[in-house]
Amino acid sequence: MATEALPPLAEPFADRRQQRTADELGIWLYMATEIMMFGALFLGLALYRVTWPAATAEASRHLLKWIGAANTAVLLTSSLTMALAVLAARADRQGRCVLLLLATAALGLAFLGIKAYEYHDEYTQGLMPFAGPGFPLQERGTELFFDLYYLGTGLHALHLAVGIVLVGGLALRLLVDRALLPDRAVTVAVIGIFWHLIDIVWIFLFPVLYLVAR
């Protein structure tokens, strides 16, 4: 890296390297708690699948596999633009960084839009709990799959919405205050780590929910 910029040294730190490690350690500790929270959800899904194998396959067949795959591609693309935004921030390429952050937020919004279309489709089929027409599937245990599906994808969508606000807000802040980079490049990097974790959660949700049946 040509210009490895670091933020100004703050009070308790001995040197800048230590300060940067502290910033990264902070966000990774938060990510560890996120991994544990989503981990409990994935354990629930796994135990459900072991207990109700036929119901899992039958219920999963009613999800829109191609749309799920397309949405995965959207989120992977947003991770690329986010990673490139961090590089641009460190290189003090303000305009490029803002554009990449806005692209990241827009791709996040596209994901939520596609997810909303899926939810609507499931609503009209009666697959959504507490809403729409009666539940159509006869197989025992299929309703529980959709409860877990809405819990998992809903919690993920909530995180993504927070990520969109963070990334979009950061882009606006960089537009207003042009003096922030490259000193505060670490802010872009830290928000990026949060964004990539949301991507990783979806990377696992996709096969576990959509790819169970043929």
Add this chain to the structure above:
Amino acid sequence: MTRSETFTFVAVYLALLVLLAATTAASFVDLGVWNAVVNLGIAALKAGLVAWFFMELRRAAALVRLAAVAGLFWLVLLFGLGFADFLTRTRFPS
């Protein structure tokens, strides 16, 4: 921002898309229990690529990597103890 770093990220992104295509394609073929193994294996590989390159664990200090692995470690305990019960019940009926 060097050209080689941009190139690395784009290459990782293309690899992720190839893996996504592979896992989706594999889901249309009946492989028995291997469907789950392939899908979850590919997911783990994708997550590893994202964590190592995009989340910059390849450049992080040892302490930061340790914090990242800590979350994973508790996950192993959660799944290990959770499955110790559920996966052994049919083999040893009460």
